[in-house]
Amino acid sequence: MELRVEGLTVARGGVPVLEGLGFSLKAGEVLVLRGPNGSGKTTLLRTLAGLQPPQAGEISLPPETIAYGAHADGLKAQLTVTENLMFWARVYGTGDIDAALSRMNLVSLRDRPAANLSAGQKRRLGLARLLVTGRPIWLLDEPTVSLDTASVGLFADCVRAHVADGGAALIATHIDLGLEAEILDVTPFRADPDAARVQGAFDEAFL
Structure with missing residues (x-):
């Protein structure tokens, strides 16, 4: 590679x-x-x-x-943290989001809508997407x-x-x-x- x-x-x-x-x-x-x-x-x-x-x-x-992380976090505001990660896991054909939640300290926020996250929390969720791409x-x-x-x-x-x-x-x-x-x-x-x-x-x- x-x-x-x-x-x-x-x-x-x-x-x-x-x-x-x-x-x-x-x-x-x-x-x-x-x-x-x-x-x-x-x-x-x-x-x-x-x-x-x-x-x-x-x-x-x-x-x-390639997995690309840009300036925008690429989140669906109406979806929860879990739902956002599950969406991307399905797109990339992977399944497990628990490790991504844990490694970016999002476990306690897993049921919170992305719209209700702080700027830093949104960025952590955006970066957690990388962990479920398998790229x-x-x-x-x-x-x-x-x-x-x-x-x-x-x-x-x-x-x-x-x-x-x-x-x-x-x-x-x-x-x-x-x-x-x-x-x-x-x-x-x-x-x-x-x-x-x-x-x-x-x-x-x-x-």
Whole structure:
């Protein structure tokens, strides 16, 4: 199981934001994306997740290996914590949600509607979805937003367990999660400055 990227160019609104990017991510590895806001980390993750095509280059990975955690938590507000996790477990063909509830400290909230959760609790539930996908490669975009220190620790423990079990994780984050990880700074791969000035017309929240 390996994610391999060669000569990749990714764009937002047709404007290149990163170009000539190459790296690999193997089983048991964590790779942390770094770079200033607007540098293209989200665009890269969306491209790797198959939500938009690359402008150039190759992305090689086995089919049905990616689980993508974006800025949005992807929850159904009217469903309970349990019902949300059961929905995703059925989508991905897995069944057991008890471990996910326990590892993200959601057991006491299992019958609460998602609409009644705090921002941090919603984020924990959103991350718990990763644990029921059965997918080996996690692509995570600022996963610790809204989490307190204890919850960040829970999440880091989940990543450690995931990679120890043969999984891999690519994480865009500005904080130190205390993980054994390689760092990929996307700054050297930013596209031509003239194109970057044009991209200012677009919403940098999506870059």
